[in-house]
Amino acid sequence: MARRPAGTPHRWASNEREARELEAAWAGVVETETARRLMVAGVLAFAAKGYHATTTRDIAEHAGLSPGGLYVHFRSKEELLYRIAVLGTRQTLERVREAVAEAPDDPEARLGAAILALVERGARYHTTSRVIEDELRSLDGAHRAEVAGLRREIEHTVRAILEDGVRRGVFEVADVPVTALAALSLVVDVARWYRVSGRRSPAEVGALYAELVGRMVRPTS
Missing domain, CATH: 1.10.357.10 (Tetracycline Repressor, domain 2)
Incomplete structure (x- = not known):
């Protein structure tokens, strides 16, 4: 079984298979590996908590980044959802x-x-x-x-x-x-x-x- 990244909430674990497939589907399409990780983390977080209840900290931590890490690659949470x-x-x-x-x-x-x-x-x-x-x-x-x-x-x-x-x-x-x-x-x-x-x-x-x-x-x- 694949090991969950540090900081991944257990409630998201059932979607790990899809997360791996997204990583593969978006490789070479999303400009950087980190941006791709953030997008996958966004999918899992939005699915678990809903867009409005999800914080940028939730997404960044799941992607293994510091709380403000999302803003290096996306202007906002809305832009992440858009992408x-x-x-x-x-x-x-x-x-x-x-x-x-x-x-x-x-x-x-x-x-x-x-x-x-x-x-x-x-x-x-x-x-x-x-x-x-x-x-x-x-x-x-x-x-x-x-x-x-x-x-x-x-x-x-x-x-x-x-x-x-x-x-x-x-x-x-x-x-x-x-x-x-x-x-x-x-x-x-x-x-x-x-x-x-x-x-x-x-x-x-x-x-x-x-x-x-x-x-x-x-x-x-």
Whole structure:
């Protein structure tokens, strides 16, 4: 078992696996190792205590820094949350686009690939996804708008696949925008219930959800 860093509260220990995966996912993307440690610490702290109850001291101590260490790399706690939210959302968008591009030129295959990618990331990084979802309102206006724009790009990707499927006669959808939102609502909820101790892996949950969403849009006759 990995040893917790000095000063890590025991209540955060269950998220150590995700912390390691975040370290790997953000390596080479976040400019310094220390900034990356602070972002991971921020995810764990915000998940455990909520954004407003978390202090910069909490985050810095978890990252193994002095109480004021956060301010060397981030102007504020809000900027740290923004960096977590914008990077996490951008990487999700990139993964979805990549999955859709790799899928065959078939609406069913492309929709399945998009949903699988979304769910797999939502399950694998469930703590991060939950923090982004719960704390988006804590960002200032410009930062919140930037993250919301990335989320709309994800929605537009799913909507475009549905529209293509309707045009080709593959999908039967009365209202494409509402159906896209319904599918994405299912996806977002995965982060709230998924646990690494469960019986299904992120990929298995993704495949199941891809099948469920596919059933939603296939012709009934």
